[in-house]
Amino acid sequence: MTKRTLTVGFIGLGSMGSGMTRNLQASGFPLVVTDVRPEAAADAVSRGAVWVDTAAEVASRSDLVITMLPTPRHVDQVLRGPDGLLDALPQGGTWVDMSTSVPEVAERARADRPDLRVLDAPVSGMSVGAANGTLQIFIGGDADDVERLREVFEAMGEPERILHVGGHGAGYAVKLMINQLWFSHLIATAEVLSVGVKAGVDLEVLRRALVASPANSNFVEHDVLSILDHGDYDEGFALALACKDLGLSSDLARSVGMPYELSGLVDQQFRRAKAMYGERAGEMAPFRLYEDLLGEPLRRAQATAGVAR
Numbered sequence: 001m002t003k004r005t006l007t008v009g010f011i012g013l014g015s016m017g018s019g020m021t022r023n024l025q026a027s028g029f030p031l032v033v034t035d036v037r038p039e040a041a042a043d044a045v046s047r048g049a050v051w052v053d054t055a056a057e058v059a060s061r062s063d064l065v066i067t068m069l070p071t072p073r074h075v076d077q078v079l080r081g082p083d084g085l086l087d088a089l090p091q092g093g094t095w096v097d098m099s100t101s102v103p104e105v106a107e108r109a110r111a112d113r114p115d116l117r118v119l120d121a122p123v124s125g126m127s128v129g130a131a132n133g134t135l136q137i138f139i140g141g142d143a144d145d146v147e148r149l150r151e152v153f154e155a156m157g158e159p160e161r162i163l164h165v166g167g168h169g170a171g172y173a174v175k176l177m178i179n180q181l182w183f184s185h186l187i188a189t190a191e192v193l194s195v196g197v198k199a200g201v202d203l204e205v206l207r208r209a210l211v212a213s214p215a216n217s218n219f220v221e222h223d224v225l226s227i228l229d230h231g232d233y234d235e236g237f238a239l240a241l242a243c244k245d246l247g248l249s250s251d252l253a254r255s256v257g258m259p260y261e262l263s264g265l266v267d268q269q270f271r272r273a274k275a276m277y278g279e280r281a282g283e284m285a286p287f288r289l290y291e292d293l294l295g296e297p298l299r300r301a302q303a304t305a306g307v308a309r
Ligand code: NAD
Pocket: 011, 012, 013, 014, 015, 016, 017, 034, 035, 036, 037, 040, 068, 069, 070, 071, 074, 077, 078, 098, 099, 100, 101, 123, 124, 125, 126, 127, 236, 237, 241, 245
């Protein structure tokens, strides 16, 4: 294992952060960590990470600090106050926010501390990608900072999927737009399949016709099969976090003065599903809204399942 010279501070060792810190350690980076739940960091500490009680201590003992927190509000909490990152980062220090968030929080931080090197670097790939070190990472900020920290990103993601997508805020925007489009595909597919089935068409015949048509999508070809074959609505990513992302996506559209009619509609359907099936239901649970209207789950017959995949 290569011994690395950069000490990485890491705040937020939840579903994603726990895998990411394991991979940073496996790549030889010394870590300084904290979380509001000390038990979340127990594994990292058992592998040699240094535990500290506050974000300020993380900042003063690391060469760069990564945050991986649920929402912009949590990121702001960690930045501010006497124990916060912002006052404790050294002159010219580096902060990388890998949370799915919106640009405002980091913009305010950069206004308060113009000397800091700041990158937004949200990810795709779910907790399994975090655990396997195969995340896709969308980075906004200065190119020289991206190159300087490339070995850190490569410890957590696949090298060819670590993308410098533009200036500050571009990483957040790309991540939110990917989620927005995927959630829109989910609702559109649920509607089309349930109407077609209600009209008397066989589910798999309809799906294959869609796959062979100009209306095909990755969702209808691949992702929907976890529901149609296994009734799996992906509880690895909670509906509460999906609703958070859709809300942030609408906030982003509003902040740049663009209409967001479709996002608003998809957002409302996800919120309806959260009210009906609970915050911890899987991110694909809104599909069930249509299954409930149909009066039966949409499932492929097992005999055809293997053939069409
Ligand atoms: P999580 O809730 O599992 O983990 C967040 C961690 O942050 C928790 O351990 C929590 O205790 C800690 N935390 C909260 N407030 C804190 C504070 N003030 N100080 C220190 N620690 C604090 O969330 P997650 O699933 O790991 O997601 C993290 C981010 O990654 C979110 O923005 C999410 O949208 C995004 N994301 C998640 C997934 C996924 O599949 N889970 C995939 C891609 C992106």
